[in-house]
Amino acid sequence: MKLKKTNEGYFKLVASYRKEVGGWAWIIHRISGIALTAYLYVHIYALSTLTKGKEAFDAEMALFQTPIFKLLEWILFAFVLAHTLNGIRIVLVDFGKGAYYHKKAFAYLTAIGVIAFLVMGYFIFSKEINYLFAGLI
Amino acid sequence: MSFRYYGSRKSGSIGWLLQRITGIFLIFAMVGHYILMHYTPEAGHSYDQSVARLSNVYWKMFYLTFITLGLWHGLNGVWSILRDFKMKHWVAVTLYGVIIVSGIAFWVLGVTTALKF
Numbered sequence: 001m002k003l004k005k006t007n008e009g010y011f012k013l014v015a016s017y018r019k020e021v022g023g024w025a026w027i028i029h030r031i032s033g034i035a036l037t038a039y040l041y042v043h044i045y046a047l048s049t050l051t052k053g054k055e056a057f058d059a060e061m062a063l064f065q066t067p068i069f070k071l072l073e074w075i076l077f078a079f080v081l082a083h084t085l086n087g088i089r090i091v092l093v094d095f096g097k098g099a100y101y102h103k104k105a106f107a108y109l110t111a112i113g114v115i116a117f118l119v120m121g122y123f124i125f126s127k128e129i130n131y132l133f134a135g136l137i
Numbered sequence: 138m139s140f141r142y143y144g145s146r147k148s149g150s151i152g153w154l155l156q157r158i159t160g161i162f163l164i165f166a167m168v169g170h171y172i173l174m175h176y177t178p179e180a181g182h183s184y185d186q187s188v189a190r191l192s193n194v195y196w197k198m199f200y201l202t203f204i205t206l207g208l209w210h211g212l213n214g215v216w217s218i219l220r221d222f223k224m225k226h227w228v229a230v231t232l233y234g235v236i237i238v239s240g241i242a243f244w245v246l247g248v249t250t251a252l253k254f
Contacts, residue, residue, distance in 0.1 A: 037211030044247040054184040087160050
């Protein structure tokens with residue numbers, strides 16, 4: 001089979017579709033998936049410092065406790081949440097009867113995701129939050 | 138793997154199924170991973186605690202499975218995205234090669250780290 005050449009580029013084609021929630025979920029799933037795979041490489045590389053001994057590893061962990069890395073970790077959690085929750089939706093569509101309620105599932109999972117994101121924000125920044133509001137409580 | 142006609146000769150159905158199976162595993166593993174690492178931010182991040190976990194045979198098995206399935210799920214996902222493009226033959230071979238070589242390299246790096254303790 002010879003693929004026929006078209007003048008339309010892939011991105012232009014995808015952008016031209018009228019998207020419902022499923023289309024947006026598909027795009028978010030791909031972007032977050034690529035980002036998480038890239039992060040997994042960084043994660044494995046960063047943790048390989050374990051083999052270099054206690055001092056090197058604890059120094060690295062101290063770096064990851066700085067506010068900028070905490071913020072990056074929080075953003076990472078948004079990608080993890082988007083990919084995990086939409087992954088549940090995909091499994092329901094493919095293996096269950098999700099095709100009948102996938103839009104509703106998207107709405108509920110988005111609500112769960114937003115709540116989980118905020119709760120995680122509290123856990124990650126609990127020290128800073130307690131410090132900020134120490135005078136008020 | 139036939140690159141020229143991979144769309145027609147290989148349906149990718151096994152990859153599709155394994156992507157879902159590994160994905161379901163990763164949902165549970167990730168929830169556990171996040172509870173362990175973030176519920177009490179001070180617990181679990183130090184060298185001593187990490188080495189203690191990796192010295193335990195069950196934790197070690199868990200992390201080896203986590204690394205393997207996580208990498209496979211991620212790289213199979215990247216390849217399935219790339220398959221949507223009309224890649225020229227040499228582009229497909231090159232990108233597939235980059236995925237395989239970098240995947241094996243980082244798998245070895247992760248596994249040797251976990252097996253050292």
